[in-house]
Amino acid sequence: MTNTLTDYISGYMDTINQQLEQFVYSLQVPERLRDSMLYSIQAGGKRIRPILLLMACEAYGGSPNRALPVGCAVEMVHTYSLIHDDLPAMDNDDVRRGMPTNHKKFDDATAILAGDGLLTASFFAITNHDLLQDEEKVYLSRELSKASGAEGMVAGQMLDMEAENQELTVEKLEQIHKHKTGELLRFSAVAGAYIGGANQSQLQSIEKYARHLGLLFQVQDDILDIIGDEEEMGKPVGSDETNQKSTYPQLLGLQGAIDKRDYYANQAKEALKEAGVDSTLLEEFIDYIQHRKK
Amino acid sequence: MTNTLTDYISGYMDTINQQLEQFVYSLQVPERLRDSMLYSIQAGGKRIRPILLLMACEAYGGSPNRALPVGCAVEMVHTYSLIHDDLPAMDNDDVRRGMPTNHKKFDDATAILAGDGLLTASFFAITNHDLLQDEEKVYLSRELSKASGAEGMVAGQMLDMEAENQELTVEKLEQIHKHKTGELLRFSAVAGAYIGGANQSQLQSIEKYARHLGLLFQVQDDILDIIGDEEEMGKPVGSDETNQKSTYPQLLGLQGAIDKRDYYANQAKEALKEAGVDSTLLEEFIDYIQHRKK
Numbered sequence: 001m002t003n004t005l006t007d008y009i010s011g012y013m014d015t016i017n018q019q020l021e022q023f024v025y026s027l028q029v030p031e032r033l034r035d036s037m038l039y040s041i042q043a044g045g046k047r048i049r050p051i052l053l054l055m056a057c058e059a060y061g062g063s064p065n066r067a068l069p070v071g072c073a074v075e076m077v078h079t080y081s082l083i084h085d086d087l088p089a090m091d092n093d094d095v096r097r098g099m100p101t102n103h104k105k106f107d108d109a110t111a112i113l114a115g116d117g118l119l120t121a122s123f124f125a126i127t128n129h130d131l132l133q134d135e136e137k138v139y140l141s142r143e144l145s146k147a148s149g150a151e152g153m154v155a156g157q158m159l160d161m162e163a164e165n166q167e168l169t170v171e172k173l174e175q176i177h178k179h180k181t182g183e184l185l186r187f188s189a190v191a192g193a194y195i196g197g198a199n200q201s202q203l204q205s206i207e208k209y210a211r212h213l214g215l216l217f218q219v220q221d222d223i224l225d226i227i228g229d230e231e232e233m234g235k236p237v238g239s240d241e242t243n244q245k246s247t248y249p250q251l252l253g254l255q256g257a258i259d260k261r262d263y264y265a266n267q268a269k270e271a272l273k274e275a276g277v278d279s280t281l282l283e284e285f286i287d288y289i290q291h292r293k294k
Numbered sequence: 295m296t297n298t299l300t301d302y303i304s305g306y307m308d309t310i311n312q313q314l315e316q317f318v319y320s321l322q323v324p325e326r327l328r329d330s331m332l333y334s335i336q337a338g339g340k341r342i343r344p345i346l347l348l349m350a351c352e353a354y355g356g357s358p359n360r361a362l363p364v365g366c367a368v369e370m371v372h373t374y375s376l377i378h379d380d381l382p383a384m385d386n387d388d389v390r391r392g393m394p395t396n397h398k399k400f401d402d403a404t405a406i407l408a409g410d411g412l413l414t415a416s417f418f419a420i421t422n423h424d425l426l427q428d429e430e431k432v433y434l435s436r437e438l439s440k441a442s443g444a445e446g447m448v449a450g451q452m453l454d455m456e457a458e459n460q461e462l463t464v465e466k467l468e469q470i471h472k473h474k475t476g477e478l479l480r481f482s483a484v485a486g487a488y489i490g491g492a493n494q495s496q497l498q499s500i501e502k503y504a505r506h507l508g509l510l511f512q513v514q515d516d517i518l519d520i521i522g523d524e525e526e527m528g529k530p531v532g533s534d535e536t537n538q539k540s541t542y543p544q545l546l547g548l549q550g551a552i553d554k555r556d557y558y559a560n561q562a563k564e565a566l567k568e569a570g571v572d573s574t575l576l577e578e579f580i581d582y583i584q585h586r587k588k
Contacts (some may be wrong), residue, residue: 010472025443026443027443028445028449029444029445029447029449030452030453030456032452032456033444033448033449033452034444037444068342084406084407084410086343087379087383087403087406089383089401089402089403089406090403090406099565107383108383109383109455110452112378112383112384112406113378113444113448113451113452114444115410116378116409116410116413116443116444116448117443117444117448118444119410119413119414119437119445120442120443120444120448122444123417123435123436123438124436124439124440124443127435127436127439128436134428134431134432135428136430137428137431137432137435138421138428138431138432138435141417141421141432141435142417142418142422144417145414145415145417145418145421146418148414149321149407149410149411149413149418150317150321150323150327150328150331150407150410150412150414150415151321151322151323151416152416154327154407154410154411155322155323155324155327157407158324158326158327158404158407159324161403162326162542210583219347243298252523264440
């Protein structure tokens with residue numbers, strides 16, 4: 001990761017975290033429910049969705065102030081999805097980012113409600129935004145509901161569960177990831193570019209960029225599960241094999257997965273060339289995802 | 295229930311059910327997820343939220359076509375809340391409306407995702423609506439997120455769970471119901487009046503009407519749990535006592551609860567007088583809720 005992108009990310013990280021916390025604090029919510037929502041919001045993470053959204057907005061000359069609450073919205077959707085996915089009924093994970101998962105810290109019922117609350121709040125964050133026009137709020141709410149709902153991210157989690165203990169094809173695996181991880185990343189990039197003022201053709205290029213970025217993200221996730229550093233990642237390596245999940249390395253071998261990752265990175269770079277934009281940061285972001293260690 | 299309201303409800307029931315089904319069918323969703331969403335949507339119910347929304351819209355001269363998709367949105371939110379509330383981690387109910395609950399018919403994970411999908415789809419139903427202006431979509435999406443989220447319905451479920459096995463005051467019980475049941479009914483009435491063209495003062499009267507209607511609904515629910523007919527209701531009576539839930543009859547005695555119910559009904563009628571509207575149906579609706587048998 002070059003200095004430029006490092007600076008950009010660290011420059012915005014505190015702002016994103018503060019806005020997220022302030023937003024949850026500002027809600028009139030029963031104490032335990034608020035604690036549970038805040039716990040997962042404060043558990044950190046790379047915040048790559050809001051970062052991507054902000055970068056895409058600024059790439060088209062947009063003001064980050066207009067993009068920030070939408071970045072918080074997508075991060076709340078992402079956080080809710082982790083809370084629900086970790087539940088015993090779903091992936092049954094006890095640890096995330098080196099800390100107890102939400103339902104281990106609180107209880108299953110509270111975790112379900114905290115997830116429901118964060119998901120619902122994301123639409124409030126967009127529609128209550130001071131600096132967006134009504135037309136923009138409608139577009140962003142509609143796109144977020146498509147990307148995160150039963151046609152998008154929720155479909156991905158369903159397909160992922162159905163695929164457990166099954167031998168998949170690479171095509172089927174891609175279909176899962178396009179929904180489960182890809183849709184929110186796609187939304188983030190497109191939403192940022194839209195707020196920044198990108199035209200239809202530019203939005204299509206950014207969408208293509210983000211689709212490849214999403215697949216790239218997932219292959220690297222699978223690779224890290226084999227060669228990653230447990231301490232750096234805050235979770236055990238080898239869990240995919242333990243959980244009998246299909247992964248790129250399992251289907252293609254480790255080198256095959258690395259080749260696939262590099263192919264997606266190149267495809268993302270190609271798409272970016274068509275996006276008609278000062279793309280330095282967005283291009284560095286590809287390298288960042290491609291070579292991340294956690 | 296008089297003929298007028300009976301006719302109104304039966305006249306719209308098929309339309310509401312068809313629109314709900316068509317909406318879920320129109321989504322590109324993994325088969326099992328769609329089956330699970332449809333199962334709970336098709337399980338029926340009184341559809342009082344969309345009915346109330348349509349009546350309030352028409353009372354102010356609005357076209358029901360403009361209100362119907364918003365009515366479907368609120369019914370999807372209501373349906374998702376039932377699916378999540380029934381989960382073993384929450385109320386652990388096996389039967390609803392005489393049928394297996396969603397997680398008994400499918401499984402816990404699918405039920406969680408079906409709920410998530412329906413909640414998210416409700417915002418799509420509003421923002422993708424052909425007949426509403428952007429300003430209206432923003433207002434309705436924002437109000438729905440407030441009413442259904444961590445400050446509204448979700449807060450109510452949290453408070454309800456925390457209150458289990460505790461002796462409550464009537465004030466605390468009201469606080470729970472105002473959130474858990476009240477907020478979606480409030481949204482339905484206000485949203486309908488808003489779409490119909492009500493002014494600010496009229497919206498406030500309709501909101502007051504709906505708040506009392508919500509409490510009325512809940513007291514009658516508690517009363518039916520004691521004196522209701524199991525077969526008509528499709529669920530066992532006496533479950534509140536078995537579950538050690540605080541209810542109006544428990545706190546006030548059966549006659550005290552009946553008095554409270556009638557008080558709320560009168561308050562709702564008073565509010566309606568200030569609403570400046572042809573209120574025949576909305577007034578009959580009070581009687582319908584007050585004297586319902588299921």
